[in-house]
Amino acid sequence: MYQIVKKRQLNQDVVLMEVKAPYVAAKAQAGQFIIFRVDEQGERVPLTVADYDRHAGTVTIIFQTVGNSTKELAELGEGDYIQDFVGPLGIASHFDGVKKACVIGGGVGCAIAYPQAKALFNMGVDVDLIAGFRNKDIVILEDEMKAVCNRFVLCTDDGSYGKKGFVTQALQELLDEGNRYDVVVAIGPIPMMKFVCEVTKPYNMKTMVSLNPIMIDGTGMCGGCRVTVGGEIKFACVDGPDFDGHQVDFDELMRRNSFYREQERSKECRLIGGKGE
Amino acid sequence: MPRNMSLTKVPMPAQDPNVRNKNFEEVTLGYTPEMAMEEAGRCLHCPKMPCVSGCPVNIKIPDFIAKVAEGDFKAAYEIISSTNSLPAISGRVCPQENQCEGKCVRGIKGEPVAIGRLERFVADWAMENLHEEVKKPAPNGHKVAIIGAGPSGLTCAGDLIKQGYDVTIFEAFHKAGGVLVYGIPEFRLPKAIVQKEIDKLVAMGVKIETDMVIGKVLSIDELFDMGYEAIFIGSGAGLPGFMGIPGEGLVGVYSANEFLTRINLMKAYKENYDTPIHRSRAVAVVGGGNVAMDAARCAKRLGAEHVYIVYRRSEAEMPARKEEIEHAKEEGIEFLLLTNPTKILGDEKGWVCGMECAKMELGEPDASGRRRPVKIEGSEFVLDVDAAIMALGTSPNPLIRSTTKGLEANKRGCLIADDTMKTTREGVYAGGDAVTGAATVILAMGAGKTAAQSMDRYIQEKNQ
Numbered sequence: 001m002y003q004i005v006k007k008r009q010l011n012q013d014v015v016l017m018e019v020k021a022p023y024v025a026a027k028a029q030a031g032q033f034i035i036f037r038v039d040e041q042g043e044r045v046p047l048t049v050a051d052y053d054r055h056a057g058t059v060t061i062i063f064q065t066v067g068n069s070t071k072e073l074a075e076l077g078e079g080d081y082i083q084d085f086v087g088p089l090g091i092a093s094h095f096d097g098v099k100k101a102c103v104i105g106g107g108v109g110c111a112i113a114y115p116q117a118k119a120l121f122n123m124g125v126d127v128d129l130i131a132g133f134r135n136k137d138i139v140i141l142e143d144e145m146k147a148v149c150n151r152f153v154l155c156t157d158d159g160s161y162g163k164k165g166f167v168t169q170a171l172q173e174l175l176d177e178g179n180r181y182d183v184v185v186a187i188g189p190i191p192m193m194k195f196v197c198e199v200t201k202p203y204n205m206k207t208m209v210s211l212n213p214i215m216i217d218g219t220g221m222c223g224g225c226r227v228t229v230g231g232e233i234k235f236a237c238v239d240g241p242d243f244d245g246h247q248v249d250f251d252e253l254m255r256r257n258s259f260y261r262e263q264e265r266s267k268e269c270r271l272i273g274g275k276g277e
Numbered sequence: 278m279p280r281n282m283s284l285t286k287v288p289m290p291a292q293d294p295n296v297r298n299k300n301f302e303e304v305t306l307g308y309t310p311e312m313a314m315e316e317a318g319r320c321l322h323c324p325k326m327p328c329v330s331g332c333p334v335n336i337k338i339p340d341f342i343a344k345v346a347e348g349d350f351k352a353a354y355e356i357i358s359s360t361n362s363l364p365a366i367s368g369r370v371c372p373q374e375n376q377c378e379g380k381c382v383r384g385i386k387g388e389p390v391a392i393g394r395l396e397r398f399v400a401d402w403a404m405e406n407l408h409e410e411v412k413k414p415a416p417n418g419h420k421v422a423i424i425g426a427g428p429s430g431l432t433c434a435g436d437l438i439k440q441g442y443d444v445t446i447f448e449a450f451h452k453a454g455g456v457l458v459y460g461i462p463e464f465r466l467p468k469a470i471v472q473k474e475i476d477k478l479v480a481m482g483v484k485i486e487t488d489m490v491i492g493k494v495l496s497i498d499e500l501f502d503m504g505y506e507a508i509f510i511g512s513g514a515g516l517p518g519f520m521g522i523p524g525e526g527l528v529g530v531y532s533a534n535e536f537l538t539r540i541n542l543m544k545a546y547k548e549n550y551d552t553p554i555h556r557s558r559a560v561a562v563v564g565g566g567n568v569a570m571d572a573a574r575c576a577k578r579l580g581a582e583h584v585y586i587v588y589r590r591s592e593a594e595m596p597a598r599k600e601e602i603e604h605a606k607e608e609g610i611e612f613l614l615l616t617n618p619t620k621i622l623g624d625e626k627g628w629v630c631g632m633e634c635a636k637m638e639l640g641e642p643d644a645s646g647r648r649r650p651v652k653i654e655g656s657e658f659v660l661d662v663d664a665a666i667m668a669l670g671t672s673p674n675p676l677i678r679s680t681t682k683g684l685e686a687n688k689r690g691c692l693i694a695d696d697t698m699k700t701t702r703e704g705v706y707a708g709g710d711a712v713t714g715a716a717t718v719i720l721a722m723g724a725g726k727t728a729a730q731s732m733d734r735y736i737q738e739k740n741q
Contacts, residue, residue: 222538223534264553
């Protein structure tokens with residue numbers, strides 16, 4: 001059992017938790033993820049490591065309440081326990097030789113873009129950070145992100161805060177200004193990552209994306225998380241979750257992620273009445 | 278004691294096929310004490326005991342059967358458990374026809390003695406009736422680590438704890454048992470029985486640390502630094518294979534590991550568990566091993582109208598147990614033999630809507646001695662299915678060997694170990710599917726047993 005030592009609501013749907021998990025905290029690196037299971041009847045759900053404190057033995061996760069399991073997790077408070085918290089899983093991000101980078105976060109994806117930007121910034125890389133949100137009300141981690149980049153661009157789809165428009169427009173502007181990046185890191189909803197890749201492709205600019213397929217074990221034993229990268233089958237949990245965005249079949253990933261949508265909805269309906277036999 | 282010269286085994290009661298293919302409860306119901314005593318009377322007590330040589334964990338078979346015939350089930354249990362830590366499991370899932378029963382003299386003329394059913398009876402009887410305080414062995418002051426809580430790791434732990442070792446098992450999943458909990462379905466091996474066997478080990482003092490992915494959370498080197506004097510790797514062969522044919526990325530294509538993990542470990546078929554599973558109308562299961570039979574029978578129980586086993590050779594070459602093939606047929610699984618998928622077809626949403634297959638014929642024998650299937654040109658046809666489960670076999674996960682210096686593996690990714698289960702790294706032993714590639718539960722248990730002896734000898738010699 002893993003204790004929640006801190007909980008903070010970042011916006012209406014996004015929650016930050018620090019979880020006591022000394023083994024995970026000792027090894028976690030940017031780009032890796034954990035799998036949690038709320039309780040005995042729970043499912044296994046992956047979440048990216050947003051931060052860690054090796055000394056305190058805690059790992060920070062940031063998640064959006066999008067379904068049954070994240071809602072159950074969000075209902076827990078400081079001092080409560082999570083049944084399982086496995087990690088760190090996946091391969092850590094590698095940024096050897098990078099001098100200038102652009103990190104792009106979309107919505108709750110900023111929770112994952114943030115540790116990547118932080119890792120790069122702490123390596124002395126010149127980091128431009130673009131954070132995109134639907135509107136002002138859901139902006140998260142603004143101060144944290146500002147602190148780990150050289151240039152910060154915040155945009156909202158409706159223009160209610162920061163620049164008006166999508167992250168792809170902000171990226172195009174930076175490119176039009178003559179900025180060239182050794183790597184672009186895009187993390188957010190699948191369509192956003194796909195469109196970022198379309199922007200960088202003509203520049204032949206290396207673009208890393210963090211994929212979020214459906215997972216069960218997270219250790220490479222089932223292939224539920226398989227994605228097609230460069231025409232080959234890869235397991236995101238062991239070969240990723242970071243991949244070269246120009247090689248990823250995003251449309252297939254989107255289709256595969258829709259598989260259990262109906263069951264997810266019916267579980268949510270049942271959740272209102274609590275778990276019954 | 279009266280000798281029973283019947284040529285056939287005392288039949289074991291089972292659920293009706295058309296009832297059981299709609300539930301996940303155990304198919305076979307086990308012997309009553311009377312049936313067990315009657316069957317035990319069929320053993321001739323041959324002086325050479327060929328049956329024992331067929332048992333990878335060396336159960337003293339005629340001895341325990343003699344006690345069953347007398348009705349002294351407690352004594353029978355003590356004989357079995359002196360060499361086998363998990364009899365309720367091996368009695369159910371061993372391919373006895375190739376092991377102990379394959380060597381039984383009664384099998385020359387008629388059916389062999391039902392050794393597996395008798396072992397199962399004794400183990401189940403003991404679980405029901407023996408509630409003695411477990412004796413904790415006196416500690417010998419040495420620490421050992423076991424990676425993986427599957428059949429090899431549990432057996433190794435059971436043997437080492439009996440010798441006084443301080444034993445810790447590190448398991449990646451949230452539950453111990455390995456393939457016994459995520460792979461083999463409830464209707465063949467009830468999970469409550471697996472848990473009871475594991476609880477016995479814990480009562481003897483075995484510590485089980487779940488959520489510990491060795492190779493990620495801790496390395497082999499770090500385990501040595503923590504004071505473990507010898508390490509056993511029983512991490513199995515959990516990496517699923519795919520065919521590499523078009524359409525394997527479609528929605529509705531699973532590895533058997535994924536399908537079975539959702540059902541068995543995550544209990545997706547139960548309403549009050551959160552993990553979802555899609556209920557398909559018609560399912561193709563590709564493969565002919567026990568895993569394929571398990572997946573097909575699970576798919577049927579989830580309500581599929583048609584479940585097909587698609588296998589490229591003929592029934593004679595099927596690696597699955599005869600009993601499982603028979604059970605699957607009784608439950609209405611349809612067998613498409615000498616048939617191989619060439620393409621999985623998808624609809625406009627990207628969901629499976631069919632499987633293109635080709636008919637095969639058997640050619641010359643290949644390296645494995647089995648006749649190689651050859652495609653009959655122009656024989657393609659489309660099977661109407663909305664899900665496909667690939668049960669093509671598995672290979673060892675590279676996580677541990679890729680993070681451990683000096684631990685060598687062969688071309689297939691299997692760890693190299695000698696007859697004593699010693700690997701190429703000092704103090705590290707390995708066994709089960711991690712060494713052999715996907716094999717059987719009982720071979721894994723046998724390997725765990727051998728490794729326990731080797732680890733004991735290694736630590737004793739090192740500390741002299």
